[in-house]
Amino acid sequence: MNDRRREPGQASGQTSGQTSLADIAAEAGVSVSTVSRIANGDLGRASAATVAKVQRLIAERGYRPNPVGRSLRGGDSRLVAMLAPNLDNPAMAAIAASTEAALRAAGYVMILCDTHDRPDLQDEYLRAMRSRFAEGFIVVSAVASPELEASLDRREPIVFVNRRNPYGGGPFIGIDNRQAGADAADHLLACGVRAPAVIHPADLSSTIRERVEGFLDRLEERRPGLTVRRCDGPGGNHLDCGYAAAKRLTADGGWPDGILCPSDLMAYGLFRAAGEQGVRIPDDCRPVGIDDNDLNDWIAPWLSSVKIPYQRFGDAIVTSLRDLRAGNSVGEVLLPHRLVRRQSGPAMAEDPA
Amino acid sequence: MNDRRREPGQASGQTSGQTSLADIAAEAGVSVSTVSRIANGDLGRASAATVAKVQRLIAERGYRPNPVGRSLRGGDSRLVAMLAPNLDNPAMAAIAASTEAALRAAGYVMILCDTHDRPDLQDEYLRAMRSRFAEGFIVVSAVASPELEASLDRREPIVFVNRRNPYGGGPFIGIDNRQAGADAADHLLACGVRAPAVIHPADLSSTIRERVEGFLDRLEERRPGLTVRRCDGPGGNHLDCGYAAAKRLTADGGWPDGILCPSDLMAYGLFRAAGEQGVRIPDDCRPVGIDDNDLNDWIAPWLSSVKIPYQRFGDAIVTSLRDLRAGNSVGEVLLPHRLVRRQSGPAMAEDPA
DNA sequence: ACAGTTTAGGCAAACGTTTGCCATGTTCAA
DNA sequence: TTGAACATGGCAAACGTTTGCCTAAACTGT
Known part of the structure; x- marks a missing residue:
C-alpha cells in the first residue's frame, strides 16, 4: 500500500484547486492509470464495476483533464496561435472573431497576438507560442522573418491568411x-x-x-x-x-x-x-x-x-489546419467575393464651408 | 554516473524541439538544478567558473525556460485571459489591442476569448482558462454566471472592464x-x-x-x-x-x-x-x-x-491586475473622458430620392 | 491437471521546471 | 587537531497527464 498516496477527497493543487486524476483515483481506490484510461474512453481495460464507479466520480467531482499536464506529456495542447498585424483594423477583428468561433467549435482555444506587422514581434510570438506547445499557427498578413522561416523548415503547421507565405508555398486562405x-x-x-x-x-x-x-x-x-x-x-x-x-x-x-x-x-x-x-x-x-x-x-x-467573406474564413482556416496536421498536403483556398454596389449617401447636410 | 542521462547536444523533445534545462545541464556536465538556479539569477550557489560556463551555454543554445513546465510546477504561467463579449465591436477591438500591448510589455501573454455575451460561454472560458493556470482574468462587460461567482469566491484575480462586477465589488476600469x-x-x-x-x-x-x-x-x-x-x-x-x-x-x-x-x-x-x-x-x-x-x-x-480613452485602458488594467495579485485592495479606476464635437459632414451627394 | 490466453489493473517513466534538503570538500578559528 | 562555518552542487519530490510494459488472477481448451 502506498502510504504517500493522497487522502481521498483532499484537495490536491495549491495552484489550481481543480480535481486531478489523483483525486479521483484515491477516492475510487484505483490507480491513476486506470482513471486516465477510463477518462479517455478506453473502457476495455477495467471491469464494468470499476468503470462505473470511476465514471460516476468523474461526473460527480466534475473532473476535467488538465491541459497543462497534457501538453507537458506531449499530448495535445488544444492551443492555436493567431498572429495578426493589428487588432484595430476591422478586417482583422472580423477574421479573429470568425476564427475564434470555428476553433472553439473544434475544441481549440485561440491565443491572439498582435504583431504590429513587425518581424521582430512576429518572431517573438512565434517562439513564445512554440514553447507553449501551440499545435498550429495562423498568420494573418505574414511578414518575412527568421523564426517564420525556421518554423517552416520544421514543418510546423502554419496557415497563411490574407497575405501569402513570403517564402512561398503553404496553405493560404484568401480571395482571388x-x-x-x-x-x-x-x-x-x-x-x-x-x-x-x-x-x-x-x-x-x-x-x-x-x-x-x-x-x-x-x-x-x-x-x-x-x-x-x-x-x-x-x-x-x-x-x-x-x-x-x-x-x-x-x-x-x-x-x-x-x-x-x-x-x-x-x-x-x-x-x-x-x-x-x-x-x-x-x-x-x-x-x-x-x-x-x-x-x-x-x-x-x-x-x-x-x-471579402471574412465570416467564412474561420471554417476554412480550421479545415486547412486540420488537414495540415493530418499530414495531407494543403493548397490555397480562395473564397468567393462579390462586389457590393452602394449608389449614394443618405441625406446629409452639405458642408457649410 | 547516471547512464540514463541524455547525451549532450542531443535534441530533447520530440514535442517542442526546444533546448531544455536537461540539454544545457548535460552539455555543461552539471545537474539540472544548478542550471535552473543560474538561469533564474541565483548566482551565489555555484562557482564563478560554473556560472560562466552555464551562462555561455544558455546564451549559445538560446535556452528559454518552458512556460508549460513552469506552470505545471506551480510557478507563474505568464498567462492572462481576457473575456470579451464580441470581437466585432470596434470598442472591444480597441480595448483588446491596448490590453494586449500593455500585457506584453509586462511580460504576459493574453488569451482572448469571445463570450458572445453568453453566461454559458463565459463559464466555459473561465473554467478552461483556470485549468490552463491563467494568472488573471480580465472580463469585459461581464454577465452574471455561476463560474464567475465561484471565481470571485476563490479570490481569483479578476478585473472588470466597462461593466461592473455583477456581484458587486472588485476592481473596475471604465469611465464615469x-x-x-x-x-x-x-x-x-x-x-x-x-x-x-x-x-x-x-x-x-x-x-x-x-x-x-x-x-x-x-x-x-x-x-x-x-x-x-x-x-x-x-x-x-x-x-x-x-x-x-x-x-x-x-x-x-x-x-x-x-x-x-x-x-x-x-x-x-x-x-x-x-x-x-x-x-x-x-x-x-x-x-x-x-x-x-x-x-x-x-x-x-x-x-x-x-x-472613451480605450488606448489607456490597457495600462490601467495591467496595473490593477498587478496590485490585485500583490494582495493590495484595488478599487475603481475611472479614466477621463471628453466630448468630441463634430459639426457637420463633408460635402456629400444628397439623396437623389 | 496443465499450458495458454484473457481480464484487470498497477508501476514507472517521461514531459520541463523549481526548490528544500542533503552531501561533500575546503577554510578557518580555537 | 577538531569542530564549525561556508562553498559548491547534486538528489528527489512535486505539478498532472499518458502509455508501454508488467503481474497477477481467472478462465479456456485439451
Missing part, C-alpha cells in the same frame, strides 16, 4: 485578389467612369499588388491605351495612407471621377480628404474599396466595395 | 458613465436642442443605464419639467438595436432635434434609419454618441461623441 481588382475595374467602367485612378501604400504587399494589377490589367484590356493615374502614400496605417495618397494624387491633376482604394480603410482616408476639399463622394469621385467592412452598410453608403 | 451622459446632455443643450430624446437597448446593462440616467438627470436639472422621449430596441447587436429603436421612436412623434445614443454603434443604426427616411443628420436631428470610435474622424463627421 486579381479578380477582385478586375471586378472593381468593371464596376467603375459600368458606372461611366472615364478617367480612373488608383492609390495604394508605398510598400506593396503581395495582396495589394495583386489587387492593383488585376485592376490595371482589366482596364488595359477593356480600354487599351487609357492612362490610369496612380499614386502611393506612406506605409503603415491604411487610413493615413489613403488620406495622404489622395491628397498627393489630386494636388496635381485634380480629382479623378473614379478610383480604386485597395482596402476600405484607404477609401475612408480618401473620403476625409475629399470632405476637406469640398469634393462630393460618390458624385464627383466614385471610390471602390476592397474588404467591405460591415459598417459600410450603416455609415458608408457612398462606398461600393468588394466583399 | 453618469458624467458622460450629463456631458452629452450639456452638449445637446449647447447646440440649441429643444426636444431631446434617447434610445437604448431593451435590456439595460449597468453601463448603459448609468449613461442614460446621467443624461436624463442633467436635463431635468437644467430644464425642469422637460419631457424627454425615450425608446428602446431589441437587445443584442447595438447596430440593429439603434436602427430599430430609432424607427420605433420616430414612428409616432417624428424625429427629435437631438438624441443620445449611449453607444456609437447605436448612433450608426440611427444614422441608417435617418438616411432611409430622408432625415438629414446632424441638421434635422443631432445625435450624440458615447465611445467615439476611431473611425468617426474619418467617416462619421456628423457624430459628436464622448471619447
Whole structure:
C-alpha cells in the first residue's frame, strides 16, 4: 500500500484547486492509470464495476483533464496561435472573431497576438507560442522573418491568411485578389467612369499588388491605351495612407471621377480628404474599396466595395489546419467575393464651408 | 554516473524541439538544478567558473525556460485571459489591442476569448482558462454566471472592464458613465436642442443605464419639467438595436432635434434609419454618441461623441491586475473622458430620392 | 491437471521546471 | 587537531497527464 498516496477527497493543487486524476483515483481506490484510461474512453481495460464507479466520480467531482499536464506529456495542447498585424483594423477583428468561433467549435482555444506587422514581434510570438506547445499557427498578413522561416523548415503547421507565405508555398486562405481588382475595374467602367485612378501604400504587399494589377490589367484590356493615374502614400496605417495618397494624387491633376482604394480603410482616408476639399463622394469621385467592412452598410453608403467573406474564413482556416496536421498536403483556398454596389449617401447636410 | 542521462547536444523533445534545462545541464556536465538556479539569477550557489560556463551555454543554445513546465510546477504561467463579449465591436477591438500591448510589455501573454455575451460561454472560458493556470482574468462587460461567482469566491484575480462586477465589488476600469451622459446632455443643450430624446437597448446593462440616467438627470436639472422621449430596441447587436429603436421612436412623434445614443454603434443604426427616411443628420436631428470610435474622424463627421480613452485602458488594467495579485485592495479606476464635437459632414451627394 | 490466453489493473517513466534538503570538500578559528 | 562555518552542487519530490510494459488472477481448451 502506498502510504504517500493522497487522502481521498483532499484537495490536491495549491495552484489550481481543480480535481486531478489523483483525486479521483484515491477516492475510487484505483490507480491513476486506470482513471486516465477510463477518462479517455478506453473502457476495455477495467471491469464494468470499476468503470462505473470511476465514471460516476468523474461526473460527480466534475473532473476535467488538465491541459497543462497534457501538453507537458506531449499530448495535445488544444492551443492555436493567431498572429495578426493589428487588432484595430476591422478586417482583422472580423477574421479573429470568425476564427475564434470555428476553433472553439473544434475544441481549440485561440491565443491572439498582435504583431504590429513587425518581424521582430512576429518572431517573438512565434517562439513564445512554440514553447507553449501551440499545435498550429495562423498568420494573418505574414511578414518575412527568421523564426517564420525556421518554423517552416520544421514543418510546423502554419496557415497563411490574407497575405501569402513570403517564402512561398503553404496553405493560404484568401480571395482571388486579381479578380477582385478586375471586378472593381468593371464596376467603375459600368458606372461611366472615364478617367480612373488608383492609390495604394508605398510598400506593396503581395495582396495589394495583386489587387492593383488585376485592376490595371482589366482596364488595359477593356480600354487599351487609357492612362490610369496612380499614386502611393506612406506605409503603415491604411487610413493615413489613403488620406495622404489622395491628397498627393489630386494636388496635381485634380480629382479623378473614379478610383480604386485597395482596402476600405484607404477609401475612408480618401473620403476625409475629399470632405476637406469640398469634393462630393460618390458624385464627383466614385471610390471602390476592397474588404467591405460591415459598417459600410450603416455609415458608408457612398462606398461600393468588394466583399471579402471574412465570416467564412474561420471554417476554412480550421479545415486547412486540420488537414495540415493530418499530414495531407494543403493548397490555397480562395473564397468567393462579390462586389457590393452602394449608389449614394443618405441625406446629409452639405458642408457649410 | 547516471547512464540514463541524455547525451549532450542531443535534441530533447520530440514535442517542442526546444533546448531544455536537461540539454544545457548535460552539455555543461552539471545537474539540472544548478542550471535552473543560474538561469533564474541565483548566482551565489555555484562557482564563478560554473556560472560562466552555464551562462555561455544558455546564451549559445538560446535556452528559454518552458512556460508549460513552469506552470505545471506551480510557478507563474505568464498567462492572462481576457473575456470579451464580441470581437466585432470596434470598442472591444480597441480595448483588446491596448490590453494586449500593455500585457506584453509586462511580460504576459493574453488569451482572448469571445463570450458572445453568453453566461454559458463565459463559464466555459473561465473554467478552461483556470485549468490552463491563467494568472488573471480580465472580463469585459461581464454577465452574471455561476463560474464567475465561484471565481470571485476563490479570490481569483479578476478585473472588470466597462461593466461592473455583477456581484458587486472588485476592481473596475471604465469611465464615469453618469458624467458622460450629463456631458452629452450639456452638449445637446449647447447646440440649441429643444426636444431631446434617447434610445437604448431593451435590456439595460449597468453601463448603459448609468449613461442614460446621467443624461436624463442633467436635463431635468437644467430644464425642469422637460419631457424627454425615450425608446428602446431589441437587445443584442447595438447596430440593429439603434436602427430599430430609432424607427420605433420616430414612428409616432417624428424625429427629435437631438438624441443620445449611449453607444456609437447605436448612433450608426440611427444614422441608417435617418438616411432611409430622408432625415438629414446632424441638421434635422443631432445625435450624440458615447465611445467615439476611431473611425468617426474619418467617416462619421456628423457624430459628436464622448471619447472613451480605450488606448489607456490597457495600462490601467495591467496595473490593477498587478496590485490585485500583490494582495493590495484595488478599487475603481475611472479614466477621463471628453466630448468630441463634430459639426457637420463633408460635402456629400444628397439623396437623389 | 496443465499450458495458454484473457481480464484487470498497477508501476514507472517521461514531459520541463523549481526548490528544500542533503552531501561533500575546503577554510578557518580555537 | 577538531569542530564549525561556508562553498559548491547534486538528489528527489512535486505539478498532472499518458502509455508501454508488467503481474497477477481467472478462465479456456485439451
